[in-house]
Amino acid sequence: MNTVRAELRKLLTLPSLRRTALLTWAATVLLTYAYASAEASGEKLGDAALAPLGYTQAGFLVLGLLAATSEYQEGDQIRATLLAMPRRLPLQAAKALALAALTLPVATATAATSTLPAGEAARIPAAAAYLTLTTLLAAAVATVVRRAVPATIALLGLYFIAGPLLRAGSPASAPYLPDTAALDPSHGAAATIAWTFSALTLAALTFRRRDA
Amino acid sequence: MVNLVRAELRKLLGLPTAWVGLVLGTLVAPVVVLLNAPYTRRAIAAGTLTDTSDLGLRDLGIGLIGPMVLGVIVVSSEYTSTGRDAPGARQLTATLAAVPHRLRLLAAKTIALVLVVAAQAAVTTAATLTLTQALHGEHVPVPAPARVAAAILYWTLTALLAYAITLITRNGIVPLTLLIINSSVVSVSYLLTKVTDLASYLPDIVGAQMFIRESDFPVEVPPVTAGLVMTAWIAALLAVGAVLFQRRDA
Numbered sequence: 001m002n003t004v005r006a007e008l009r010k011l012l013t014l015p016s017l018r019r020t021a022l023l024t025w026a027a028t029v030l031l032t033y034a035y036a037s038a039e040a041s042g043e044k045l046g047d048a049a050l051a052p053l054g055y056t057q058a059g060f061l062v063l064g065l066l067a068a069t070s071e072y073q074e075g076d077q078i079r080a081t082l083l084a085m086p087r088r089l090p091l092q093a094a095k096a097l098a099l100a101a102l103t104l105p106v107a108t109a110t111a112a113t114s115t116l117p118a119g120e121a122a123r124i125p126a127a128a129a130y131l132t133l134t135t136l137l138a139a140a141v142a143t144v145v146r147r148a149v150p151a152t153i154a155l156l157g158l159y160f161i162a163g164p165l166l167r168a169g170s171p172a173s174a175p176y177l178p179d180t181a182a183l184d185p186s187h188g189a190a191a192t193i194a195w196t197f198s199a200l201t202l203a204a205l206t207f208r209r210r211d212a
Numbered sequence: 213m214v215n216l217v218r219a220e221l222r223k224l225l226g227l228p229t230a231w232v233g234l235v236l237g238t239l240v241a242p243v244v245v246l247l248n249a250p251y252t253r254r255a256i257a258a259g260t261l262t263d264t265s266d267l268g269l270r271d272l273g274i275g276l277i278g279p280m281v282l283g284v285i286v287v288s289s290e291y292t293s294t295g296r297d298a299p300g301a302r303q304l305t306a307t308l309a310a311v312p313h314r315l316r317l318l319a320a321k322t323i324a325l326v327l328v329v330a331a332q333a334a335v336t337t338a339a340t341l342t343l344t345q346a347l348h349g350e351h352v353p354v355p356a357p358a359r360v361a362a363a364i365l366y367w368t369l370t371a372l373l374a375y376a377i378t379l380i381t382r383n384g385i386v387p388l389t390l391l392i393i394n395s396s397v398v399s400v401s402y403l404l405t406k407v408t409d410l411a412s413y414l415p416d417i418v419g420a421q422m423f424i425r426e427s428d429f430p431v432e433v434p435p436v437t438a439g440l441v442m443t444a445w446i447a448a449l450l451a452v453g454a455v456l457f458q459r460r461d462a
Contacts, residue, residue, distance in 0.1 A: 031403065038406035045398065045406075055400060058393045062385060074293040074300065149288055149384040150229055153281055156392040157236070161277060164396060169247050
Protein backbone atom coordinates (compact mmCIF):
# COMPACT_ATOMS: atom_id res chain seq x y z
CA MET A 1 0.00 0.00 0.00
CA ASN A 2 2.92 2.27 0.78
CA THR A 3 4.34 1.55 -2.65
CA VAL A 4 1.09 2.53 -4.30
CA ARG A 5 1.03 5.74 -2.30
CA ALA A 6 4.62 6.51 -3.26
CA GLU A 7 3.94 5.83 -6.95
CA LEU A 8 0.83 7.99 -6.80
CA ARG A 9 2.79 10.84 -5.30
CA LYS A 10 5.42 10.52 -8.01
CA LEU A 11 2.76 10.72 -10.70
CA LEU A 12 0.93 13.62 -9.07
CA THR A 13 4.07 15.72 -8.96
CA LEU A 14 4.85 15.35 -12.67
CA PRO A 15 3.97 18.65 -14.37
CA SER A 16 3.76 16.95 -17.79
CA LEU A 17 0.90 14.74 -16.58
CA ARG A 18 -1.04 17.70 -15.22
CA ARG A 19 -0.58 19.57 -18.49
CA THR A 20 -1.60 16.56 -20.56
CA ALA A 21 -4.75 16.03 -18.50
CA LEU A 22 -5.72 19.68 -18.76
CA LEU A 23 -5.09 19.87 -22.51
CA THR A 24 -7.02 16.65 -23.06
CA TRP A 25 -10.02 17.99 -21.22
CA ALA A 26 -9.86 21.34 -23.07
CA ALA A 27 -9.63 19.54 -26.43
CA THR A 28 -12.69 17.50 -25.49
CA VAL A 29 -14.66 20.68 -24.76
CA LEU A 30 -13.64 22.13 -28.13
CA LEU A 31 -14.49 18.97 -30.08
CA THR A 32 -17.81 18.51 -28.30
CA TYR A 33 -18.66 22.05 -29.34
CA ALA A 34 -17.54 21.35 -32.93
CA TYR A 35 -19.74 18.24 -33.13
CA ALA A 36 -22.68 20.14 -31.66
CA SER A 37 -22.34 22.91 -34.26
CA ALA A 38 -21.95 20.40 -37.08
CA GLU A 39 -25.13 18.71 -35.96
CA ALA A 40 -26.92 22.04 -35.60
CA SER A 41 -26.07 22.81 -39.22
CA GLY A 42 -27.71 19.55 -40.20
CA GLU A 43 -24.62 17.44 -40.77
CA LYS A 44 -24.24 14.05 -39.12
CA LEU A 45 -20.58 13.29 -38.50
CA GLY A 46 -21.09 10.39 -36.14
CA ASP A 47 -22.10 9.71 -32.59
CA ALA A 48 -21.73 13.14 -30.92
CA ALA A 49 -21.49 11.59 -27.45
CA LEU A 50 -18.51 9.35 -28.17
CA ALA A 51 -16.82 10.75 -31.28
CA PRO A 52 -14.95 13.55 -29.45
CA LEU A 53 -13.51 10.89 -27.13
CA GLY A 54 -12.31 9.00 -30.19
CA TYR A 55 -9.89 11.87 -30.73
CA THR A 56 -9.07 12.84 -27.18
CA GLN A 57 -8.18 9.29 -26.25
CA ALA A 58 -4.85 10.37 -27.72
CA GLY A 59 -4.42 12.49 -24.59
CA PHE A 60 -4.90 9.39 -22.45
CA LEU A 61 -2.39 7.45 -24.52
CA VAL A 62 0.11 10.24 -23.93
CA LEU A 63 -0.77 10.30 -20.22
CA GLY A 64 0.02 6.61 -19.91
CA LEU A 65 3.21 6.70 -21.88
CA LEU A 66 4.53 9.78 -20.07
CA ALA A 67 3.81 8.14 -16.73
CA ALA A 68 5.81 5.08 -17.76
CA THR A 69 8.71 6.76 -19.59
CA SER A 70 9.24 9.38 -16.86
CA GLU A 71 11.18 6.69 -15.00
CA TYR A 72 13.62 6.33 -17.88
CA GLN A 73 14.25 9.96 -18.79
CA GLU A 74 17.31 11.96 -17.83
CA GLY A 75 18.74 10.83 -14.55
CA ASP A 76 17.26 7.36 -14.76
CA GLN A 77 14.86 7.60 -11.86
CA ILE A 78 14.17 3.87 -12.25
CA ARG A 79 17.43 3.04 -10.47
CA ALA A 80 16.37 4.99 -7.38
CA THR A 81 12.91 3.43 -7.59
CA LEU A 82 14.34 -0.08 -7.69
CA LEU A 83 16.70 0.67 -4.86
CA ALA A 84 13.70 1.59 -2.73
CA MET A 85 11.50 -1.24 -4.01
CA PRO A 86 13.56 -4.11 -5.42
CA ARG A 87 10.66 -6.56 -5.86
CA ARG A 88 9.78 -5.83 -9.43
CA LEU A 89 6.43 -7.53 -9.95
CA PRO A 90 4.76 -5.91 -6.91
CA LEU A 91 6.31 -2.61 -8.01
CA GLN A 92 4.82 -2.98 -11.47
CA ALA A 93 1.41 -3.79 -9.97
CA ALA A 94 1.65 -0.75 -7.70
CA LYS A 95 2.50 1.42 -10.70
CA ALA A 96 -0.54 0.18 -12.62
CA LEU A 97 -2.82 0.73 -9.61
CA ALA A 98 -1.50 4.23 -9.02
CA LEU A 99 -1.90 5.16 -12.67
CA ALA A 100 -5.44 3.78 -12.73
CA ALA A 101 -6.33 5.72 -9.58
CA LEU A 102 -4.95 8.90 -11.09
CA THR A 103 -6.59 8.40 -14.48
CA LEU A 104 -10.08 7.42 -13.41
CA PRO A 105 -11.16 10.91 -12.21
CA VAL A 106 -9.66 12.55 -15.31
CA ALA A 107 -11.34 9.98 -17.55
CA THR A 108 -14.69 10.46 -15.78
CA ALA A 109 -14.51 14.24 -16.14
CA THR A 110 -13.56 13.96 -19.83
CA ALA A 111 -16.26 11.39 -20.55
CA ALA A 112 -18.85 13.54 -18.78
CA THR A 113 -17.79 16.56 -20.83
CA SER A 114 -18.66 14.88 -24.10
CA THR A 115 -21.62 12.69 -23.11
CA LEU A 116 -23.62 15.09 -20.90
CA PRO A 117 -24.40 17.65 -23.65
CA ALA A 118 -25.65 14.80 -25.83
CA GLY A 119 -27.92 13.73 -22.95
CA GLU A 120 -26.32 10.31 -22.58
CA ALA A 121 -25.10 10.31 -18.99
CA ALA A 122 -25.57 6.54 -18.79
CA ARG A 123 -22.53 6.08 -21.02
CA ILE A 124 -20.11 7.81 -18.65
CA PRO A 125 -19.00 4.70 -16.68
CA ALA A 126 -18.25 2.67 -19.80
CA ALA A 127 -16.39 5.53 -21.47
CA ALA A 128 -14.38 6.31 -18.34
CA ALA A 129 -13.46 2.64 -17.98
CA TYR A 130 -12.38 2.50 -21.63
CA LEU A 131 -10.19 5.60 -21.28
CA THR A 132 -8.59 4.27 -18.10
CA LEU A 133 -7.84 0.91 -19.73
CA THR A 134 -6.37 2.75 -22.74
CA THR A 135 -4.07 4.69 -20.43
CA LEU A 136 -2.89 1.47 -18.80
CA LEU A 137 -2.31 -0.11 -22.21
CA ALA A 138 -0.20 2.88 -23.28
CA ALA A 139 1.79 2.70 -20.05
CA ALA A 140 2.43 -1.01 -20.61
CA VAL A 141 3.63 -0.46 -24.17
CA ALA A 142 5.84 2.43 -23.06
CA THR A 143 7.33 0.27 -20.29
CA VAL A 144 8.52 -2.13 -22.97
CA VAL A 145 9.68 0.60 -25.41
CA ARG A 146 11.08 2.85 -22.63
CA ARG A 147 11.50 5.88 -24.90
CA ALA A 148 8.79 8.51 -25.25
CA VAL A 149 8.97 9.49 -28.92
CA PRO A 150 9.10 5.97 -30.41
CA ALA A 151 6.30 4.93 -28.04
CA THR A 152 4.21 7.90 -29.22
CA ILE A 153 4.72 6.98 -32.86
CA ALA A 154 3.83 3.35 -32.23
CA LEU A 155 0.72 4.00 -30.13
CA LEU A 156 -0.74 6.90 -32.08
CA GLY A 157 0.09 5.19 -35.37
CA LEU A 158 -1.80 2.10 -34.21
CA TYR A 159 -4.79 3.95 -32.80
CA PHE A 160 -5.23 6.63 -35.45
CA ILE A 161 -3.84 5.15 -38.65
CA ALA A 162 -3.59 1.35 -38.54
CA GLY A 163 -6.81 0.82 -36.55
CA PRO A 164 -9.14 2.86 -38.78
CA LEU A 165 -7.50 1.40 -41.90
CA LEU A 166 -7.97 -2.16 -40.70
CA ARG A 167 -11.59 -1.53 -39.74
CA ALA A 168 -12.30 0.06 -43.11
CA GLY A 169 -10.48 -2.70 -45.00
CA SER A 170 -11.99 -5.66 -43.19
CA PRO A 171 -14.89 -4.92 -40.86
CA ALA A 172 -14.53 -8.47 -39.51
CA SER A 173 -11.36 -7.40 -37.69
CA ALA A 174 -13.17 -4.71 -35.68
CA PRO A 175 -14.10 -6.81 -32.61
CA TYR A 176 -10.44 -7.78 -32.19
CA LEU A 177 -8.91 -4.29 -32.16
CA PRO A 178 -8.26 -2.49 -28.85
CA ASP A 179 -9.72 0.82 -29.99
CA THR A 180 -13.02 -0.29 -31.52
CA ALA A 181 -14.76 0.18 -28.18
CA ALA A 182 -14.10 3.93 -28.32
CA LEU A 183 -16.87 4.35 -30.87
CA ASP A 184 -18.72 1.07 -30.61
CA PRO A 185 -18.64 -0.12 -26.98
CA SER A 186 -20.86 -3.16 -27.48
CA HIS A 187 -18.44 -4.57 -30.05
CA GLY A 188 -14.94 -3.96 -28.79
CA ALA A 189 -15.13 -4.01 -24.98
CA ALA A 190 -13.77 -7.54 -24.65
CA ALA A 191 -10.90 -6.74 -27.01
CA THR A 192 -9.94 -3.62 -25.05
CA ILE A 193 -9.84 -5.57 -21.79
CA ALA A 194 -7.93 -8.49 -23.30
CA TRP A 195 -5.36 -6.25 -25.04
CA THR A 196 -4.81 -4.17 -21.92
CA PHE A 197 -4.25 -7.13 -19.64
CA SER A 198 -1.98 -8.92 -22.08
CA ALA A 199 0.06 -5.73 -22.55
CA LEU A 200 0.31 -5.28 -18.77
CA THR A 201 1.43 -8.90 -18.36
CA LEU A 202 4.01 -8.54 -21.11
CA ALA A 203 5.29 -5.30 -19.59
CA ALA A 204 5.56 -6.87 -16.12
CA LEU A 205 7.46 -9.89 -17.48
CA THR A 206 9.93 -7.81 -19.53
CA PHE A 207 10.37 -5.41 -16.63
CA ARG A 208 11.19 -8.32 -14.35
CA ARG A 209 13.69 -9.93 -16.70
CA ARG A 210 15.45 -6.96 -18.23
CA ASP A 211 18.28 -4.89 -16.83
CA ALA A 212 16.87 -1.64 -15.52
CA MET B 213 27.48 24.80 -45.91
CA VAL B 214 27.71 21.67 -48.05
CA ASN B 215 29.64 19.96 -45.28
CA LEU B 216 27.06 21.04 -42.73
CA VAL B 217 24.20 19.68 -44.80
CA ARG B 218 26.09 16.44 -45.34
CA ALA B 219 26.67 16.12 -41.60
CA GLU B 220 23.01 16.80 -40.81
CA LEU B 221 21.91 14.28 -43.45
CA ARG B 222 24.17 11.64 -41.92
CA LYS B 223 22.85 12.41 -38.43
CA LEU B 224 19.24 12.21 -39.59
CA LEU B 225 19.72 8.98 -41.51
CA GLY B 226 21.58 7.46 -38.57
CA LEU B 227 18.47 7.58 -36.38
CA PRO B 228 16.49 4.32 -36.21
CA THR B 229 13.26 6.26 -35.65
CA ALA B 230 13.91 8.26 -38.82
CA TRP B 231 13.98 4.98 -40.75
CA VAL B 232 10.67 4.03 -39.21
CA GLY B 233 9.30 7.29 -40.64
CA LEU B 234 10.96 6.74 -44.00
CA VAL B 235 9.78 3.16 -44.49
CA LEU B 236 6.31 3.71 -43.03
CA GLY B 237 5.69 6.92 -44.95
CA THR B 238 6.87 5.47 -48.25
CA LEU B 239 4.97 2.19 -48.08
CA VAL B 240 1.63 3.02 -46.43
CA ALA B 241 0.01 4.92 -49.31
CA PRO B 242 0.84 2.41 -52.10
CA VAL B 243 -0.20 -0.50 -49.87
CA VAL B 244 -3.53 1.17 -49.11
CA VAL B 245 -4.17 1.71 -52.82
CA LEU B 246 -3.42 -1.96 -53.42
CA LEU B 247 -5.66 -3.16 -50.58
CA ASN B 248 -8.51 -0.83 -51.51
CA ALA B 249 -8.38 -1.79 -55.18
CA PRO B 250 -11.32 -4.26 -55.15
CA TYR B 251 -13.48 -1.81 -53.22
CA THR B 252 -12.54 1.10 -55.51
CA ARG B 253 -13.24 -0.99 -58.62
CA ARG B 254 -16.69 -1.86 -57.31
CA ALA B 255 -17.39 1.79 -56.45
CA ILE B 256 -16.42 2.87 -59.98
CA ALA B 257 -18.51 0.11 -61.55
CA ALA B 258 -21.51 0.96 -59.37
CA GLY B 259 -21.13 4.64 -60.20
CA THR B 260 -20.92 5.80 -56.59
CA LEU B 261 -17.46 7.20 -57.22
CA THR B 262 -18.16 9.82 -59.85
CA ASP B 263 -15.08 12.02 -59.75
CA THR B 264 -12.06 9.79 -60.14
CA SER B 265 -9.51 12.52 -60.85
CA ASP B 266 -8.51 12.67 -57.16
CA LEU B 267 -7.96 8.93 -56.90
CA GLY B 268 -4.37 8.16 -55.94
CA LEU B 269 -3.63 11.74 -54.92
CA ARG B 270 -6.21 11.49 -52.16
CA ASP B 271 -4.69 8.23 -50.94
CA LEU B 272 -1.35 9.95 -50.40
CA GLY B 273 -2.64 11.60 -47.22
CA ILE B 274 -2.33 8.44 -45.17
CA GLY B 275 1.44 8.33 -45.71
CA LEU B 276 1.96 11.76 -44.19
CA ILE B 277 2.99 10.12 -40.92
CA GLY B 278 6.40 9.67 -42.58
CA PRO B 279 7.22 13.37 -43.09
CA MET B 280 5.72 14.15 -39.68
CA VAL B 281 8.00 11.69 -37.93
CA LEU B 282 11.03 12.95 -39.88
CA GLY B 283 10.28 16.60 -39.15
CA VAL B 284 9.87 15.92 -35.44
CA ILE B 285 12.78 13.55 -34.99
CA VAL B 286 15.33 15.82 -36.68
CA VAL B 287 14.87 18.30 -33.81
CA SER B 288 13.77 16.15 -30.88
CA SER B 289 16.77 13.83 -31.27
CA GLU B 290 19.01 16.78 -30.41
CA TYR B 291 17.18 17.26 -27.13
CA THR B 292 17.01 13.69 -25.82
CA SER B 293 19.51 12.79 -23.18
CA THR B 294 22.51 11.05 -24.74
CA GLY B 295 23.09 8.41 -22.13
CA ARG B 296 22.14 7.17 -18.74
CA ASP B 297 25.55 7.95 -17.27
CA ALA B 298 25.56 11.57 -18.38
CA PRO B 299 21.95 12.57 -17.82
CA GLY B 300 22.45 16.28 -18.42
CA ALA B 301 24.23 15.83 -21.75
CA ARG B 302 22.29 16.22 -24.94
CA GLN B 303 23.40 15.86 -28.53
CA LEU B 304 22.68 19.54 -29.08
CA THR B 305 25.62 20.48 -26.87
CA ALA B 306 28.01 18.63 -29.18
CA THR B 307 26.28 19.95 -32.28
CA LEU B 308 26.62 23.54 -31.12
CA ALA B 309 30.24 23.01 -30.14
CA ALA B 310 30.86 22.00 -33.76
CA VAL B 311 28.65 24.70 -35.33
CA PRO B 312 28.30 27.66 -32.96
CA HIS B 313 26.50 29.77 -35.55
CA ARG B 314 22.95 28.79 -34.75
CA LEU B 315 21.13 30.11 -37.79
CA ARG B 316 23.61 28.40 -40.13
CA LEU B 317 23.01 25.17 -38.24
CA LEU B 318 19.27 25.62 -38.54
CA ALA B 319 19.56 26.33 -42.27
CA ALA B 320 21.62 23.16 -42.76
CA LYS B 321 19.09 21.12 -40.77
CA THR B 322 16.21 22.54 -42.81
CA ILE B 323 17.95 21.75 -46.11
CA ALA B 324 18.76 18.21 -45.00
CA LEU B 325 15.15 17.62 -43.95
CA VAL B 326 13.75 19.07 -47.18
CA LEU B 327 16.08 16.88 -49.26
CA VAL B 328 15.10 13.67 -47.47
CA VAL B 329 11.37 14.38 -47.42
CA ALA B 330 11.20 15.61 -51.02
CA ALA B 331 12.96 12.42 -52.15
CA GLN B 332 10.58 10.31 -50.08
CA ALA B 333 7.55 12.21 -51.39
CA ALA B 334 8.71 11.84 -55.00
CA VAL B 335 9.13 8.06 -54.61
CA THR B 336 5.80 7.59 -52.81
CA THR B 337 3.84 9.81 -55.17
CA ALA B 338 5.32 8.06 -58.20
CA ALA B 339 4.59 4.62 -56.72
CA THR B 340 1.04 5.50 -55.64
CA LEU B 341 0.07 7.15 -58.91
CA THR B 342 1.66 4.43 -61.07
CA LEU B 343 -0.17 1.81 -59.04
CA THR B 344 -3.45 3.71 -59.41
CA GLN B 345 -2.92 3.90 -63.18
CA ALA B 346 -2.07 0.21 -63.38
CA LEU B 347 -5.14 -0.81 -61.35
CA HIS B 348 -7.79 1.62 -62.56
CA GLY B 349 -6.10 3.08 -65.64
CA GLU B 350 -9.15 3.11 -67.87
CA HIS B 351 -11.18 5.19 -65.39
CA VAL B 352 -8.60 7.52 -63.92
CA PRO B 353 -7.07 10.37 -65.92
CA VAL B 354 -3.33 10.88 -65.57
CA PRO B 355 -2.96 13.82 -63.12
CA ALA B 356 -1.35 16.99 -64.44
CA PRO B 357 2.35 17.38 -63.55
CA ALA B 358 1.54 20.54 -61.58
CA ARG B 359 -0.75 18.57 -59.26
CA VAL B 360 1.88 15.91 -58.70
CA ALA B 361 4.43 18.62 -57.90
CA ALA B 362 1.92 20.22 -55.51
CA ALA B 363 1.48 16.90 -53.72
CA ILE B 364 5.25 16.61 -53.24
CA LEU B 365 5.32 20.21 -52.01
CA TYR B 366 2.52 19.42 -49.55
CA TRP B 367 4.53 16.54 -48.09
CA THR B 368 7.62 18.72 -47.74
CA LEU B 369 5.67 21.54 -46.11
CA THR B 370 4.04 19.09 -43.71
CA ALA B 371 7.49 17.92 -42.61
CA LEU B 372 8.55 21.54 -42.15
CA LEU B 373 5.40 22.19 -40.10
CA ALA B 374 6.28 19.33 -37.76
CA TYR B 375 9.87 20.61 -37.65
CA ALA B 376 8.83 24.19 -36.81
CA ILE B 377 6.46 23.11 -34.03
CA THR B 378 9.14 20.87 -32.54
CA LEU B 379 11.63 23.76 -32.60
CA ILE B 380 9.15 25.71 -30.51
CA THR B 381 8.17 22.94 -28.09
CA ARG B 382 11.61 21.20 -28.00
CA ASN B 383 9.73 18.00 -27.31
CA GLY B 384 8.55 15.43 -29.82
CA ILE B 385 5.39 14.28 -28.14
CA VAL B 386 3.30 17.43 -28.51
CA PRO B 387 3.72 17.90 -32.29
CA LEU B 388 3.43 14.17 -32.99
CA THR B 389 0.17 13.93 -31.07
CA LEU B 390 -1.30 17.03 -32.68
CA LEU B 391 -0.31 16.05 -36.21
CA ILE B 392 -1.12 12.34 -36.07
CA ILE B 393 -4.61 12.90 -34.65
CA ASN B 394 -5.10 15.47 -37.32
CA SER B 395 -4.16 13.04 -40.07
CA SER B 396 -6.89 10.59 -39.03
CA VAL B 397 -9.83 9.92 -41.30
CA VAL B 398 -11.98 12.86 -40.22
CA SER B 399 -9.38 15.40 -39.16
CA VAL B 400 -9.79 17.81 -36.29
CA SER B 401 -9.19 20.75 -38.62
CA TYR B 402 -12.02 19.49 -40.79
CA LEU B 403 -14.30 19.44 -37.75
CA LEU B 404 -13.26 22.99 -36.94
CA THR B 405 -14.38 24.11 -40.40
CA LYS B 406 -17.86 23.24 -39.12
CA VAL B 407 -17.43 25.76 -36.32
CA THR B 408 -15.90 28.59 -38.29
CA ASP B 409 -15.08 29.17 -41.94
CA LEU B 410 -11.73 30.58 -40.84
CA ALA B 411 -10.59 27.02 -40.10
CA SER B 412 -10.44 26.47 -43.87
CA TYR B 413 -7.22 28.42 -43.74
CA LEU B 414 -5.51 26.04 -41.27
CA PRO B 415 -2.35 24.74 -42.95
CA ASP B 416 -3.43 21.14 -43.53
CA ILE B 417 -6.86 22.03 -44.91
CA VAL B 418 -5.72 24.82 -47.19
CA GLY B 419 -2.63 22.88 -48.29
CA ALA B 420 -4.64 19.91 -49.49
CA GLN B 421 -6.49 22.18 -51.90
CA MET B 422 -3.23 22.59 -53.80
CA PHE B 423 -3.76 19.20 -55.43
CA ILE B 424 -7.19 17.89 -54.48
CA ARG B 425 -10.08 19.16 -56.56
CA GLU B 426 -13.19 17.59 -55.16
CA SER B 427 -13.74 18.88 -51.65
CA ASP B 428 -16.55 19.80 -49.32
CA PHE B 429 -14.79 22.66 -47.58
CA PRO B 430 -16.82 25.78 -46.92
CA VAL B 431 -14.24 28.01 -48.61
CA GLU B 432 -12.80 27.01 -51.98
CA VAL B 433 -9.25 28.31 -52.37
CA PRO B 434 -7.54 28.21 -55.78
CA PRO B 435 -4.41 25.97 -55.83
CA VAL B 436 -1.79 28.73 -56.05
CA THR B 437 -3.35 30.79 -53.25
CA ALA B 438 -3.63 27.61 -51.20
CA GLY B 439 0.07 26.95 -51.64
CA LEU B 440 0.92 30.51 -50.66
CA VAL B 441 -1.25 30.41 -47.54
CA MET B 442 0.28 27.14 -46.39
CA THR B 443 3.80 28.43 -47.09
CA ALA B 444 3.01 31.57 -45.09
CA TRP B 445 1.98 29.43 -42.12
CA ILE B 446 5.19 27.43 -42.29
CA ALA B 447 7.33 30.56 -42.76
CA ALA B 448 5.75 32.25 -39.74
CA LEU B 449 6.16 29.18 -37.50
CA LEU B 450 9.72 28.62 -38.72
CA ALA B 451 10.57 32.26 -37.98
CA VAL B 452 9.27 31.89 -34.42
CA GLY B 453 11.17 28.62 -34.05
CA ALA B 454 14.38 30.16 -35.39
CA VAL B 455 14.18 33.18 -33.08
CA LEU B 456 13.58 30.93 -30.08
CA PHE B 457 16.39 28.58 -31.11
CA GLN B 458 18.72 31.56 -31.49
CA ARG B 459 17.87 33.10 -28.13
CA ARG B 460 17.17 30.22 -25.77
CA ASP B 461 19.80 28.37 -23.79
CA ALA B 462 20.55 25.10 -25.52
